[in-house]
Amino acid sequence: MADGTAIDLARLRDLHPRLPGDLAAIMLVRAALGLQRNKHSPGVNLQMAVQGTVSGCVLLWAAADLGAAKQHDYSRVTEDGAEAIALAVAHKTSAWRVVRRMQREEHADWLLEHQADGVRRLVAFEVSGVDKGSIVDRMKGKLAQVAKSRDVDQRCAGVVGFEQPEAVLRLVKGRSYGR
Amino acid sequence: MDVNTLNTLVSSAIWRAEQLEDLGLEAARSAWVEVSSLEEELAKAIPAEQAEGRIARRGAVRAALKANDVARAESLVEQYVPDAASGALRKELRQAIKAEVNDLSERFPHAAKRYKPTDLLRYAKLLLERGPFLLAA
Numbered sequence: 067m068a069d070g071t072a073i074d075l076a077r078l079r080d081l082h083p084r085l086p087g088d089l090a091a092i093m094l095v096r097a098a099l100g101l102q103r104n105k106h107s108p109g110v111n112l113q114m115a116v117q118g119t120v121s122g123c124v125l126l127w128a129a130a131d132l133g134a135a136k137q138h139d140y141s142r143v144t145e146d147g148a149e150a151i152a153l154a155v156a157h158k159t160s161a162w163r164v165v166r167r168m169q170r171e172e173h174a175d176w177l178l179e180h181q182a183d184g185v186r187r188l189v190a191f192e193v194s195g196v197d198k199g200s201i202v203d204r205m206k207g208k209l210a211q212v213a214k215s216r217d218v219d220q221r222c223a224g225v226v227g228f229e230q231p232e233a234v235l236r237l238v239k240g241r242s243y244g245r
Numbered sequence: 246m247d248v249n250t251l252n253t254l255v256s257s258a259i260w261r262a263e264q265l266e267d268l269g270l271e272a273a274r275s276a277w278v279e280v281s282s283l284e285e286e287l288a289k290a291i292p293a294e295q296a297e298g299r300i301a302r303r304g305a306v307r308a309a310l311k312a313n314d315v316a317r318a319e320s321l322v323e324q325y326v327p328d329a330a331s332g333a334l335r336k337e338l339r340q341a342i343k344a345e346v347n348d349l350s351e352r353f354p355h356a357a358k359r360y361k362p363t364d365l366l367r368y369a370k371l372l373l374e375r376g377p378f379l380l381a382a
Contacts, residue, residue: 084249084252084253084256085253085256086253086254086256086257086260088257089256089257089260142264142267164256165252165297166252166253166255166256166297167255167256167257167259167260168259168300168304169259169280169303169304169307169308170263171303171307172300172303172304177297177300188296188297216299216333217296217299217300218296
């Protein structure tokens with residue numbers, strides 16, 4: 067159900083200029099490995115559900131050598147690959163951009179920013195990936211985690227499922243402590 | 246160095262430190278030293294009244310603790326507490342040190358009974374850095 071637009075993961079640093087180049091490079095390789103080991107090829111339809119609004123788009127990436135997958139930790143392929151896809155979706159659907167990575171104790175992976183009515187807003191963004199199976203339980207856990215994030219305007223959990231593939235982004239309701 | 250550059254550098258440093266930590270590698274400690282230093286630079290550039298300033302202050306202290314540099318963490322807390330801008334941040338910064346003491350007390354219960362918290366932190370750092378025989382020496 068693609069809406070005619072595409073997300074090209076190769077453009078990730080154009081979407082998020084403050085994303086470090088070395089980090090982006092490895093995230094992109096791992097996203098490619100995560101997608102390809104689930105038998106997907108560039109051009110696959112990515113189903114997106116952002117705050118309950120379901121849409122689809124074509125997902126493009128530079129194909130990776132699956133033979134090199136053994137050099138990467140299996141779960142890191144899922145987690146880091148999910149971050150690449152979730153960050154691309156967050157920009158495409160909400161125009162959010164990376165400010166910085168956060169330490170685990172901040173209960174989110176990334177601090178993002180966007181403009182709302184001319185005012186800069188900060189978003190705590192926690193991301194996770196699921197290689198096979200349902201993402202429902204993971205989403206519940208990640209929402210509970212990011213709900214503890216402080217000093218931000220919005221808190222959002224993003225879960226990427228590689229099997230279908232799909233990306234779901236959901237905001238936590240209510241204000242963040244410290245704001 | 247401008248804030249955008251510092252943000253990019255701290256992102257890279259945190260990611261690297263977390264990966265090394267997950268792999269259980271000794272190099273994680275020096276990676277956290279770098280994170281603490283970059284967070285400190287961000288804290289200098291962004292006042293505590295701003296959310297990113299508070300995140301940086303918490304980050305500098307936490308990363309120092311992850312690097313087992315308790316003296317640096319304590320020094321940063323003393324530096325940040327007077328201009329913490331909110332009681333909540335002051336509490337969080339002090340809580341970070343307290344949590345470390347509690348963690349060490351659980352790991353070294355006999356030492357916790359014998360030494361004051363600051364001494365416990367100092368001995369734990371020496372133990373982790375040098376091992377039990379060099380500590381005895």
